[in-house]
Amino acid sequence: MNRGDIINDLRVIEPHEHGILREQISAGALATLEGLQQAGYRACLVGGAVRDLLLGVAPKDFDVATDADPQAVVEVFGRKARLIGRRFQIVHVRFGRDIVEVSTFRADPGASDPDADTRELDDAGRVLRDNVFGSIAEDARRRDFAINGLYYDIADDCVYDYVGGMDDVAACRLRLIGDADVRYREDPVRMIRAVRIAAKLDLAIDEPAMPPAALVPLLADVPAARMFDEILKLLMNPAGPKVYAMLRRYGLLTPLFDQTVAVLDSPTGAASEALIEQAIANTAARIEADRPVTPAFIFAALLWPAVRERAAELEREGTPPAPALASAQSQVVGHQIQRVAIPKRFSIPMREIWQLQPRFHRRRGKQALRLIAHPRFRAAYDFLLLRAAVGEVDTELADWWTTAQDDPSTPTPGSGTGAAPADKRRRRRGGRRRKSVEPA
Numbered sequence: 001m002n003r004g005d006i007i008n009d010l011r012v013i014e015p016h017e018h019g020i021l022r023e024q025i026s027a028g029a030l031a032t033l034e035g036l037q038q039a040g041y042r043a044c045l046v047g048g049a050v051r052d053l054l055l056g057v058a059p060k061d062f063d064v065a066t067d068a069d070p071q072a073v074v075e076v077f078g079r080k081a082r083l084i085g086r087r088f089q090i091v092h093v094r095f096g097r098d099i100v101e102v103s104t105f106r107a108d109p110g111a112s113d114p115d116a117d118t119r120e121l122d123d124a125g126r127v128l129r130d131n132v133f134g135s136i137a138e139d140a141r142r143r144d145f146a147i148n149g150l151y152y153d154i155a156d157d158c159v160y161d162y163v164g165g166m167d168d169v170a171a172c173r174l175r176l177i178g179d180a181d182v183r184y185r186e187d188p189v190r191m192i193r194a195v196r197i198a199a200k201l202d203l204a205i206d207e208p209a210m211p212p213a214a215l216v217p218l219l220a221d222v223p224a225a226r227m228f229d230e231i232l233k234l235l236m237n238p239a240g241p242k243v244y245a246m247l248r249r250y251g252l253l254t255p256l257f258d259q260t261v262a263v264l265d266s267p268t269g270a271a272s273e274a275l276i277e278q279a280i281a282n283t284a285a286r287i288e289a290d291r292p293v294t295p296a297f298i299f300a301a302l303l304w305p306a307v308r309e310r311a312a313e314l315e316r317e318g319t320p321p322a323p324a325l326a327s328a329q330s331q332v333v334g335h336q337i338q339r340v341a342i343p344k345r346f347s348i349p350m351r352e353i354w355q356l357q358p359r360f361h362r363r364r365g366k367q368a369l370r371l372i373a374h375p376r377f378r379a380a381y382d383f384l385l386l387r388a389a390v391g392e393v394d395t396e397l398a399d400w401w402t403t404a405q406d407d408p409s410t411p412t413p414g415s416g417t418g419a420a421p422a423d424k425r426r427r428r429r430g431g432r433r434r435k436s437v438e439p440a
Contacts, residue, residue, distance in 0.1 A: 107134025
């Protein structure tokens with residue numbers, strides 16, 4: 001788009017008005033913007049990065065939009081660039097560990113003439129392919145929320161606003177661009193994105209942008225692999241507890257974890273809800289403290305209510321406890337991965353956390369020491385604490401294991417120490433010695 005090719009409602013915010021500094025932008029993003037500009041293209045920082053900088057939040061990612069088509073971007077950056085995507089073709093430009101996502105300005109084909117929409121849609125209205133390129137103004141209008149339709153132009157350091165996004169920044173409001181029925185059908189993930197952005201930035205969701213109950217089931221049709229990434233964005237962040245509460249409020253958790261919601265909505269679901277809420281709160285606190293976290297723990301908490309209920313059903317049908325738990329895990333996880341594809345690097349430790357829970361009840365002899373030495377002990381122990389906090393197991397059990405980690409000699413019930421009594425060990429050894437010298 002030429003500089004003069006603007007629409008009447010364009011607002012240009014000067015550097016002294018918006019306060020964004022180049023030093024706040026990652027080195028990789030700056031190099032990408034400057035590289036495209038030097039090659040003769042218009043290049044802007046766009047979306048969440050601009051939004052976050054305006055709201056005083058450090059962006060996690062920096063995305064770039066340009067009038068260069070994807071192949072031209074690859075030509076500018078050579079081996080640093082990689083063309084990806086089919087539904088939305090974009091380019092990843094790598095600078096060391098820094099990966100910058102570059103997209104070409106896209107058209108809003110059906111804005112003026114719905115019959116002219118050349119995008120590929122499915123029967124529900126979801127966009128399957130959209131690689132129709134256009135102007136920056138069109139690109140702004142086809143974005144999801146007005147607050148994400150702001151462009152920081154490297155050429156003059158101004159912010160370009162075509163959709164009233166600056167007003168929403170000032171009002172701390174999340175407003176959808178266009179009709180909710182159309183925009184949420186185009187990409188149902190926008191419904192959970194609305195919740196995530198609002199919770200993260202403490203924004204009020206504009207009433208027309210609130211996820212319509214009739215469209216929530218469309219989330220079940222989103223590819224499971226994509227939903228895994230979205231779940232991490234939703235719950236693996238400091239705003240996770242607020243995000244979870246909003247997911248429940250709008251019914252958005254149901255198409256993602258239907259087995260879990262069935263338990264939570266049952267008469268006995270309060271304790272399970274508390275366990276999940278506490279797991280998410282603990283994860284948020286660890287992230288805030290810059291301590292390591294793993295998705296395996298969050299998924300273990302989210303799916304445990306369904307696993308526990310299914311295991312109890314199998315036991316009532318006559319299956320022994322250990323096989324019942326193993327079978328319940330397989331059934332629940334098998335169903336879940338059709339909705340959210342949990343990679344094995346997380347599903348395996350998740351299942352180990354569950355499998356270790358019965359072993360906490362066995363504290364005699366060397367069993368306690370062996371369990372403490374298990375590589376997944378710490379995560380399983382943290383999970384035990386959650387269960388104790390909601391009354392699923394006795395707090396005495398959790399307290400015993402808390403002490404046992406620091407004091408291997410902690411007495412076990414019915415014995416004086418964590419190992420067999422010394423006199424019994426001597427008698428057994430003596431008996432074996434006597435047997436060994438008896439004549440055949």
